[in-house]
Amino acid sequence: MKIVVPLKQVPDLVEDLEVDATGKALDAEEVKLKLNEFDDQALEEALLLKESGAADEVVAMAFDGEDVDKMLFTAIAKGANKAIKLNGSSPTDIHQLAKAFANAVATEGFDLVMAGVQSADGRDGHLGPIMAEYLSVPCISVVAGVSVSGGQATVQKEYSGGMLGEFEVDLPAVLGIQAAAQAPRYAPVSKVRQIQQTETIQEMDAGDLGAGAGSAISSMAAPEKGLGAKMLDDVEALMAVLKDKGVA
Amino acid sequence: MANILVVTEHLKGEFQDITFEMLGKAKEIAQSTGGSCSAMVFGSMSGQTDQMGAADTVITAEVGDDYNPEAYAAAVKSVVSANSPDLIMIGSTSMGIDIANPVSTALDIPTVSFCADIVAAGGGFTCTSQMYGGKMNVVSSVDGALISMVLAGSFNADTGRVSGSPAVEASAVEAGAGKVRFKQLIEPEAADVDITQSDILVAVGRGIGSKDDIEVAEELAEALEADIACSRPIVDAGWMSKSHQVGKSGMKVKPKVYIALGISGAPEHIEGMKATSTIIAINTDKNAPIFDVAHYGMTEDLFDVVEELLEELD
Ligand SMILES: Cc1cc2nc3c(=O)[nH]c(=O)nc-3n(C[C@H](O)[C@H](O)[C@H](O)COP(=O)(O)OP(=O)(O)OC[C@H]3O[C@@H](n4cnc5c(N)ncnc54)[C@H](O)[C@@H]3O)c2cc1C
Numbered sequence: 246m247k248i249v250v251p252l253k254q255v256p257d258l259v260e261d262l263e264v265d266a267t268g269k270a271l272d273a274e275e276v277k278l279k280l281n282e283f284d285d286q287a288l289e290e291a292l293l294l295k296e297s298g299a300a301d302e303v304v305a306m307a308f309d310g311e312d313v314d315k316m317l318f319t320a321i322a323k324g325a326n327k328a329i330k331l332n333g334s335s336p337t338d339i340h341q342l343a344k345a346f347a348n349a350v351a352t353e354g355f356d357l358v359m360a361g362v363q364s365a366d367g368r369d370g371h372l373g374p375i376m377a378e379y380l381s382v383p384c385i386s387v388v389a390g391v392s393v394s395g396g397q398a399t400v401q402k403e404y405s406g407g408m409l410g411e412f413e414v415d416l417p418a419v420l421g422i423q424a425a426a427q428a429p430r431y432a433p434v435s436k437v438r439q440i441q442q443t444e445t446i447q448e449m450d451a452g453d454l455g456a457g458a459g460s461a462i463s464s465m466a467a468p469e470k471g472l473g474a475k476m477l478d479d480v481e482a483l484m485a486v487l488k489d490k491g492v493a
Numbered sequence: 494m495a496n497i498l499v500v501t502e503h504l505k506g507e508f509q510d511i512t513f514e515m516l517g518k519a520k521e522i523a524q525s526t527g528g529s530c531s532a533m534v535f536g537s538m539s540g541q542t543d544q545m546g547a548a549d550t551v552i553t554a555e556v557g558d559d560y561n562p563e564a565y566a567a568a569v570k571s572v573v574s575a576n577s578p579d580l581i582m583i584g585s586t587s588m589g590i591d592i593a594n595p596v597s598t599a600l601d602i603p604t605v606s607f608c609a610d611i612v613a614a615g616g617g618f619t620c621t622s623q624m625y626g627g628k629m630n631v632v633s634s635v636d637g638a639l640i641s642m643v644l645a646g647s648f649n650a651d652t653g654r655v656s657g658s659p660a661v662e663a664s665a666v667e668a669g670a671g672k673v674r675f676k677q678l679i680e681p682e683a684a685d686v687d688i689t690q691s692d693i694l695v696a697v698g699r700g701i702g703s704k705d706d707i708e709v710a711e712e713l714a715e716a717l718e719a720d721i722a723c724s725r726p727i728v729d730a731g732w733m734s735k736s737h738q739v740g741k742s743g744m745k746v747k748p749k750v751y752i753a754l755g756i757s758g759a760p761e762h763i764e765g766m767k768a769t770s771t772i773i774a775i776n777t778d779k780n781a782p783i784f785d786v787a788h789y790g791m792t793e794d795l796f797d798v799v800e801e802l803l804e805e806l807d
Contacts, residue, residue, distance in 0.1 A: 375595075383563050399676070407743060411678075474774060480801040487750075490771050493717060
């Protein structure tokens, strides 16, 4: 059983985000990229399936870009069997990225694609279910629990209020992963360095990216301040609020 | 003239709030543009169309009561193909993610996710999305048909909660391929505390840094006679049990006072706590979106603040 995990970098949201001169995009110079946290969860869940013996092979995949080699070597250091980097004209939205990944996994072959459930910059939808549509395979998203046996997966999908729906799905399939059974593992820098020396990243052409999202951004701005919180200068002021609300 | 299709959502025989939020907004847009609003309902929810008074028409789909990603998406595809609505409203929810994306991709209709507002503009629509964890408002303009994925809590559900007797049409839906089978609903594990009933909540987020440091927040909770809650990453890290999680996939809480320690305020978290009467947020990032919904805020290290508070409260 072979699992492909598409990986993607997103802006680190703990950093300040600035809009560029066009007023329609983030200022790329200022953005610090990091692995989408839900992709990290997907990779972890895939590696757990491999370690349990349910999967034989985990392939990490990403579209070429800044620091992508490091991200892919890190995935190998964590336990992925191999890494594939896609080249070609850059996808401009989630639909195009999903098309690139769909082309590549169709070439590579897969039983399961495990994608992060969403990314904070996904304006035109969600990678997993869009890939599934291009591949004509079933998809379940918001998954927090996967087991595999006999050509099918049993998955738990999260609803609100802590409710779960359990489903069986025939493979091949795509899953949008919300959370792995345990916190994503960490690969020590020394191990990533060593992998960089010994392993190679396979390259693949991304192929035709399709028409894309079909809508465009007309403006981007930080939410207006002012309606928001009354800022308190010190703990004394905070104590006064707590007393006023009858809490302290 | 905007003809709008609202894809309703139900769980255990009840329409979810997001359904009424979308219906209220759809009705408003339909009226302002001289268009119409239809609501698509699934399975035996067709017996509750009297709750769909905000819609002009209800379209029923015989796909079973238990949600099935494949069957429901196939049904929505059929109805959208047959009716060609201008605007399709689907929740930015667990079910919505399964439905909106394949419909968008298969029928070449643009999707805009994380929508907090939708305005009809010159034959098309303008949507405002809360992106980057709520740090940016992104406006998309679409000329033709559009799928908008609506963030829960964006519109007033009461506006859409209207009784009536809209016309009912049965749709001829295609069955899915049968590759996805619903097995069972699993109820949440019994909780040690029911945070939906708490008067005061001290909630910790990833800013707490480590499992051991949660103790600091617990001390504060004890001093304030509050219960302890958390954001999702704290549960995913295994630091607290799921019953303490506030948000989209956790609990909806409405305490008198909610103290958020090191929580950024992503839309999925806000969804679970924005009805609180007093929200106090402590976060080192002055641009954290939590300050947009909080009533009081402090841009300080949470550990400094909690330590000082504990001294004061002692
Ligand atoms: C389908 C779906 C469902 C989801 N459901 C939920 C849900 O139910 N509940 C939920 O919470 N999330 C949910 N999420 C996740 C959500 O998108 C965010 O990832 C999450 O809310 C972020 O949690 P956080 O604020 O604790 O962490 P972060 O976003 O990492 O924020 C940590 C914050 O702490 C601040 N900080 C750091 N150090 C300190 C310090 N020493 N003192 C003060 N402040 C500090 C930082 O400035 C930052 O703002 C869901 C996501 C998806 C896709």
